[in-house]
Amino acid sequence: MSPATQSRGKKITAPDNLYTAILAVALLAVLATAGFVAYQCYTQYETLFKIQ
Amino acid sequence: MSTLTKVLIVLLTVASIFLCGVVVTYVASANNFKEMWENRRDSELSAKQQRDQAKEDLNTAKKLMEEERTKLNGQIADLNSQLSNLDNQLTDAITARDEARRRKENYESILADYAKTVERNDQLRTAALKAESDLKAEQTRLNKRLEDVTNALNEKSAIVMELKAKVTGLTLEKTALQEKLDKFLRDYGKITAQAGPVTIMKEAARVAPPMTDIDLNGKLTSVDLKNNVVELSIGAADGVKEGMRFHATRDSKFICDVVVLDVEPEKALGWLELLQDKPQDKPKTGDAVSTNL
Numbered sequence: 397m398s399p400a401t402q403s404r405g406k407k408i409t410a411p412d413n414l415y416t417a418i419l420a421v422a423l424l425a426v427l428a429t430a431g432f433v434a435y436q437c438y439t440q441y442e443t444l445f446k447i448q
Numbered sequence: 449m450s451t452l453t454k455v456l457i458v459l460l461t462v463a464s465i466f467l468c469g470v471v472v473t474y475v476a477s478a479n480n481f482k483e484m485w486e487n488r489r490d491s492e493l494s495a496k497q498q499r500d501q502a503k504e505d506l507n508t509a510k511k512l513m514e515e516e517r518t519k520l521n522g523q524i525a526d527l528n529s530q531l532s533n534l535d536n537q538l539t540d541a542i543t544a545r546d547e548a549r550r551r552k553e554n555y556e557s558i559l560a561d562y563a564k565t566v567e568r569n570d571q572l573r574t575a576a577l578k579a580e581s582d583l584k585a586e587q588t589r590l591n592k593r594l595e596d597v598t599n600a601l602n603e604k605s606a607i608v609m610e611l612k613a614k615v616t617g618l619t620l621e622k623t624a625l626q627e628k629l630d631k632f633l634r635d636y637g638k639i640t641a642q643a644g645p646v647t648i649m650k651e652a653a654r655v656a657p658p659m660t661d662i663d664l665n666g667k668l669t670s671v672d673l674k675n676n677v678v679e680l681s682i683g684a685a686d687g688v689k690e691g692m693r694f695h696a697t698r699d700s701k702f703i704c705d706v707v708v709l710d711v712e713p714e715k716a717l718g719w720l721e722l723l724q725d726k727p728q729d730k731p732k733t734g735d736a737v738s739t740n741l
Contacts (some may be wrong), residue, residue, distance in 0.1 A: 415453075415454055415457050415458075418457055418458060418461045419457055419460075419461065421461060421465075422460060422461035422465060423464075425461075425468045426464050426468055432472055432475065433471060433472075436475045436476070440480045440481075440482055441482045442482075
């Protein structure tokens, strides 16, 4: 059995929320970084995806 | 959830956060290249405009420079021609100056010769004037002597004519008497004897000719007591000579002696000697002078 199957069969406990929070923090950090980069790119180059 | 998953989650989170931090740091500190590019572009555009303007200015300046160069070349050519003219003029002026210097030297030498000639002529003239005055005095003296001799000759001629007439008369009378005498003696058988020659008496010693005084008399015509000279009224024509001594008198009283310094035909200049102290005994104009007292 894989650890994922094993984890789906059990009840959700607080350590699972911790890691979720950790992942959420990581996700937020990445999203914030992406947002920050997009903002900087737009303000500086006035474009996001094209190269003018 | 397995431990590995947890570890991976943690690592993923850490790595994500780390990478996000790096990215954020990098993006925040990165240069705004667009802005920089735009600025550089604007700078380039302005620089290009300035370059074009500078090129136009350069072309304009080149044209002006060419025109100035042409003008200056023309001026240089004119100045060169003026310079060559001035050089020629300078050469001519130097030649003229040398010629003038040569002429000046010639004139100076001619002037020096002329001055010498004038000086010699002055000397000759002075000598000639002196000779002329001497000759005039001599001529005057000779004329006077000629007159005297002519008068004496005329007198002697008259006497000779008279004596000749007398001799002629006496000869005729002698002839007549001789004829009478012969006629008388012939009657008695006698004739007159021939006259014998007359011998000339030779004298052993002759008496010396008697001496006579010079006996020249004149008057003082001008008196200069300051310079001690006087002027006499007689000169070379009367027989005055340099060095002669005259005695000045007034009313038979001796005044002073005058020694002749210079003689002219009609007058003479003399130096006063033996002057007396009293003012009334000084020589005056009109005093008589003579060689013999």
